[in-house]
Amino acid sequence: MRGPTLKDLAEKLGLSITTVSRALGGYSDVAEATRQRVLQAAEEMGYVPDVTARRLQKGRTDTIGFVIPTFGPRFSDPYFSELLAGIGNEAARQNFDLLVSTRAPDTPEEKQAYRRMVEGRLVDGLLVVRTRVKDPRITYLSNLGFPFVSFGRSDLAVDFTYLDVDGALGMEWVAQHLIALGHERVAYISAPQDLMFCIHRSKGLQATLQRNGLSLRSGHLVVCDLTEGGGFKAMNQLLDLNPRPSAVVACNDLMAMGAMSAAQRRGLAVGHDVAITGFDDIPLAQHAHPPLTTVRQPIYDIGRRICRMLIRMIRGEELPERHVLLEPELVVRESSGIG
Amino acid sequence: MRGPTLKDLAEKLGLSITTVSRALGGYSDVAEATRQRVLQAAEEMGYVPDVTARRLQKGRTDTIGFVIPTFGPRFSDPYFSELLAGIGNEAARQNFDLLVSTRAPDTPEEKQAYRRMVEGRLVDGLLVVRTRVKDPRITYLSNLGFPFVSFGRSDLAVDFTYLDVDGALGMEWVAQHLIALGHERVAYISAPQDLMFCIHRSKGLQATLQRNGLSLRSGHLVVCDLTEGGGFKAMNQLLDLNPRPSAVVACNDLMAMGAMSAAQRRGLAVGHDVAITGFDDIPLAQHAHPPLTTVRQPIYDIGRRICRMLIRMIRGEELPERHVLLEPELVVRESSGIG
DNA sequence: ATTATATCCCAAAACGTTTCGGATGTCAAA
DNA sequence: TTTGACATCCGAAACGTTTTGGGATATAAT
Structure with a gap:
């Protein structure tokens, strides 16, 4: 069951382990004829070097x-x-x-x-x-x-x-896009704030809003985990507010999909009654209904x-x-x- | 940069490599006092066994x-x-x-x-x-x-x-469900037919249709890759048919999402103008719009x-x-x- | 005939473990 | 005093490679 080793090859060929090893390694100090013999025998016997042994010797694991x-x-x-x-x-x-x-x-x-x-x-x-x-x-x-x-x-x-x-930059564009569309009540579904990428995205969003005289109202920032389920729950919270946000920015696409689902379950038309955006541009974003506005990163x-x-x-x-x-x-x- | 070895430990403790090894291995032939000394020294020096060396010796990789x-x-x-x-x-x-x-x-x-x-x-x-x-x-x-x-x-x-x-069984249920809803023009978006799971699912679907006096009409079976994009294209093909299918069974959820997207882009209401089903029940199926009828497997x-x-x-x-x-x-x- | 130079090959060490088969010392029983 | 049993330890081999530092042989240059 276990394959042949250099020793097996060497014995069969009447050569030393060293020579067999060097032949296979393509060193120049072994005669071309011998090299061919070794190569052929290795092929025949199905020799494959033992990676573990090689690692131990070389001191690296690749x-x-x-x-x-x-x-x-x-x-x-x-x-x-x-x-x-x-x-x-x-x-x-x-x-x-x-x-x-x-x-x-x-x-x-x-x-x-x-x-x-x-x-x-x-x-x-x-x-x-x-x-x-x-x-x-x-x-x-x-x-x-x-x-x-x-x-x-x-x-x-x-x-x-x-x-x-650059998540901050991505979110800056999202914010500008929403502002250009006339949104003033922008909400944000955030991932846990100990994640660096989330911090950058949050900053980018909030800074851009502020630069345009807007901000996240109280209750318009809700934190949840990075899943559809999280986005779903968060969106429900946001939609219970009065007045409810007119645009919701999610921290990633999965959450955005959950948010869309929550809105739609309440009979709201996404892209009409409420705007929703994501981040990542996973392939599904393109085939969501409606297709999801998002920020693409080449994953x-x-x-x-x-x-x-x-x-x-x-x-x-x-x-x-x-x-x-x-x-x-x-x-x-x-x-x-x-x- | 490289951590200490058994040899380092042994030298420091004035013991043999064997004893250190056996002490760490919890063998009974090393005195409890020695064992404690070894354990402590190992802890202090931050000894962690070299996995590669151990593998070579044990002849297995875990x-x-x-x-x-x-x-x-x-x-x-x-x-x-x-x-x-x-x-x-x-x-x-x-x-x-x-x-x-x-x-x-x-x-x-x-x-x-x-x-x-x-x-x-x-x-x-x-x-x-x-x-x-x-x-x-x-x-x-x-x-x-x-x-x-x-x-x-x-x-x-x-x-x-x-x-x-049991994909055949899953598809049998899908078929029965659609038949119970009165569908007669059922189409199937299949993955490449060299995939075993696809074969089983196809068989389950077709057998059940036939048992109920139905079958896939010509052109109602289209093969594509296992992605949203594949489902999207396949669905477009199906919707070009006249009459178009009233129900479309996709081989997995991703393809079903693509299919829904294609239908919706033509202004069709999924679940109304055309029924669509998937397979897998990925979390997104639940949050699709409309939520996707599918077959759950506990991945x-x-x-x-x-x-x-x-x-x-x-x-x-x-x-x-x-x-x-x-x-x-x-x-x-x-x-x-x-x- | 001697020396230099290639050319081809190899023994042994090393990588860091685990394990086999003792070796040593102590103590109680015979 | 000898014998055995036990407790504790260790040297050396083994796992399968690569690499180091030559050694042997043949050929070419002096």
């Missing part, structure tokens, strides 16, 4: 780690599957393996997953996503000098390599890019930019107003 | 592999993130690591990913999902006798361990379960059932008819 922050038992987020596809494809392209762990954020289990990957030397570098205020993961990794790239900034004093999307590409940055870092290459801030793109569809 | 079949660059599927969460959480609970690869199905790259994991001895077992007709992955793994559990059956002669949801639990089965298998334990077939559940919402 593996990158990714701890996915999952919430609750039903973690169903199209956003993450797309990010994962980007990361996975890029890793494969560069001959890296990908070790994945799914853990609830800010728990001992999450901490343990990071420690295991880092201190157990399971991976050469880590990808950190959904950065949080005073993110302990970043402190931990920075202190150790362990290679990592984060998708999202932080409010810590330490300097680290990250890629982020798949982001996955590839942070993965590429990390691998460069691991290889010890100099990164062209250690801090990347992407401009998102406003995508206007019908949920924010028809006509 | 890792399970999972190759996610991804389509195209934008692979955004809530279904998979939920499945992954189930798998990941169960694996972690049992102290297994999870190695993930993302590859397009039926490509040389996919084959290579499997070979690497198996023959490179990177994992102790594999999870196979989205089984296909004459699935080469199953043939490959069966021939080698490599431990794996599949989510989905196959049409191969070989016997292997699987868990599946998260399935993830946990196949993972648990695989780990049992790896541990050499006897499985209570090698073939599990779950009954899905019809969830009637408004997209199939209002009133």
